[in-house]
Amino acid sequence: MKKYKCSICGYVYDPANGDENANISPGTSFEDLPDDWVCPICGATKDQFEVTED
Amino acid sequence: MKSVEIKKDIYWVGAIDWDVRDFHGYSTYKGTTYNAYLILDDKITLIDTVKKEFKSELIHRIREIIPLEKIDYIVVNHVEMDHSGSLPEIIELVKPEKIFCSDMGKKALLAHFHREDWPYQVVKSNDTISLGKRSIKFIETRMLHWPDSMFSYVPEEALLFSNDAFGEHLASTERFDDELSIGELIRHAAKYYANIILLYSRLVKKQLENLEKLNLKIDMIAPDHGVVWRSHVKEILEAYHNWCNNKTEEKALVVYDTMWHSTEMMAKAICDGIEKEGVNVKVFNLEVNHHSDIMTEVLDARAIVLGSPTLNNGLLPTMAGFLNYMKGLKPGTKIGAAFGSYGWSGEAVKIMTQYMKDMKFNILEPGIRFQYVPTHAQLKECVEFGKRIGKAIKEGI
Ligand SMILES: [Fe+2]
Numbered sequence: 185m186k187k188y189k190c191s192i193c194g195y196v197y198d199p200a201n202g203d204e205n206a207n208i209s210p211g212t213s214f215e216d217l218p219d220d221w222v223c224p225i226c227g228a229t230k231d232q233f234e235v236t237e238d
Numbered sequence: 239m240k241s242v243e244i245k246k247d248i249y250w251v252g253a254i255d256w257d258v259r260d261f262h263g264y265s266t267y268k269g270t271t272y273n274a275y276l277i278l279d280d281k282i283t284l285i286d287t288v289k290k291e292f293k294s295e296l297i298h299r300i301r302e303i304i305p306l307e308k309i310d311y312i313v314v315n316h317v318e319m320d321h322s323g324s325l326p327e328i329i330e331l332v333k334p335e336k337i338f339c340s341d342m343g344k345k346a347l348l349a350h351f352h353r354e355d356w357p358y359q360v361v362k363s364n365d366t367i368s369l370g371k372r373s374i375k376f377i378e379t380r381m382l383h384w385p386d387s388m389f390s391y392v393p394e395e396a397l398l399f400s401n402d403a404f405g406e407h408l409a410s411t412e413r414f415d416d417e418l419s420i421g422e423l424i425r426h427a428a429k430y431y432a433n434i435i436l437l438y439s440r441l442v443k444k445q446l447e448n449l450e451k452l453n454l455k456i457d458m459i460a461p462d463h464g465v466v467w468r469s470h471v472k473e474i475l476e477a478y479h480n481w482c483n484n485k486t487e488e489k490a491l492v493v494y495d496t497m498w499h500s501t502e503m504m505a506k507a508i509c510d511g512i513e514k515e516g517v518n519v520k521v522f523n524l525e526v527n528h529h530s531d532i533m534t535e536v537l538d539a540r541a542i543v544l545g546s547p548t549l550n551n552g553l554l555p556t557m558a559g560f561l562n563y564m565k566g567l568k569p570g571t572k573i574g575a576a577f578g579s580y581g582w583s584g585e586a587v588k589i590m591t592q593y594m595k596d597m598k599f600n601i602l603e604p605g606i607r608f609q610y611v612p613t614h615a616q617l618k619e620c621v622e623f624g625k626r627i628g629k630a631i632k633e634g635i
């Protein structure tokens with residue numbers, strides 16, 4: 185599963201970790217995140233994210 | 239303590255910090271101000287507050303105009319402690335009807351002050367509130383330079399409260415841009431940009447485009463540090479435009495440190511070569527220059543030339559520290575070159591080159607390194623290296 189990086193603040197969403205504070209369990213792909221999920225650091229919406237290698 | 243009316247019934251009520259010399263690693267050798275503003279209208283509104291230690295200055299200045307309890311609204315454009323530190327005490331005294339902040343602002347306020355009971359009112363971009371004769375339109379400026387950051391715009395006055403953007407660290411009793419030298423002000427604003435905002439240049443660019451699209455009339459910008467712009471609004475906007483687009487001058491920086499003067503000799507010979515090409519060059523010894531002052535020069539430099547001897551198979555700590563700082567600030571693309579003296583292993587040039595590659599600089603390879611003390615012929619090679627750098631600068635990045 186691919187990692188996605190927030191183009192606003194640089195936060196990286198790693199499917200292996202999920203997003204505990206938003207009740208996203210580890211193993212959830214970026215695509216499967218709910219549409220209203222936002223960057224936990226800066227609040228950017230999903231469309232502000234880009235695939236990343238690192 | 240004197241408050242200053244910046245527009246009819248709108249006052250600067252902030253604080254002047256004459257003494258601060260270090261702002262988390264940024265050398266503020268001229269101090270700074272923490273600006274807060276008071277709008278007298280049907281709803282009396284306080285825009286931002288000041289650093290905790292300065293709350294009595296803020297209170298004095300407000301009291302000169304009205305009793306604190308008369309304030310109805312508080313707007314928090316930015317949660318960083320230099321603007322929110324005195325919020326708890328002020329809220330205690332004011333008992334505001336509403337506290338306006340962005341969504342991320344509310345989260346950050348809760349994470350700083352742990353007060354669920356404050357009367358938060360979350361606003362989004364383009365939300366407008368009425369104060370009576372005037373109104374405030376909010377514009378979120380996420381990551382400029384914190385997630386919570388926003389602007390407050392008063393259309394009736396063509397006045398933009400811009401929080402940290404367009405500000406500078408400079409203590410003065412003068413409150414307006416036309417009361418000080420514009421050259422010096424832009425220098426200080428450049429330092430602020432280079433050390434605080436540079437890494438978000440892409441967002442600055444978007445935000446400037448957004449302001450243009452919104453077609454806001456702006457004849458005054460009131461930031462949270464330094465002077466209020468009223469006579470040079472165009473200049474500061476233009477400067478931000480240039481900085482966020484990595485507009486560079488025909489200018490090189492030679493930044494180095496030295497152990498036994500060998501790298502220093504190389505630095506000066508390289509400087510000589512660059513100068514021979516008729517290109518502006520500045521030399522910074524890391525022993526005596528503050529990294530935040532060098533960053534100001536990096537902002538519009540076209541080439542960065544780095545020199546360090548090899549110490550313990552690595553860089554001198556001053557150079558490692560500087561590179562770490564510069565890399566974090568993500569400067570735009572530059573021409574990069576590296577040099578240094580060494581004793582036996584000589585890794586420094588390679589390490590500096592790698593740092594610059596990571597920053598997407600265009601490297602003039604190969605860098606040059608000489609063992610122990612350079613000979614006259616080797617210094618001549620340094621001059622030639624400098625000329626190559628000068629020529630590359632004239633050709634552009
Ligand atoms: Fe800030």
Ligand SMILES: [Fe+2]
Pocket residue numbers: 318320321402462463
């Ligand atoms: Fe600030």
Ligand SMILES: [Zn+2]
Pocket residue numbers: 190191192193194195223224225226227228
């Ligand atoms: Zn983000």
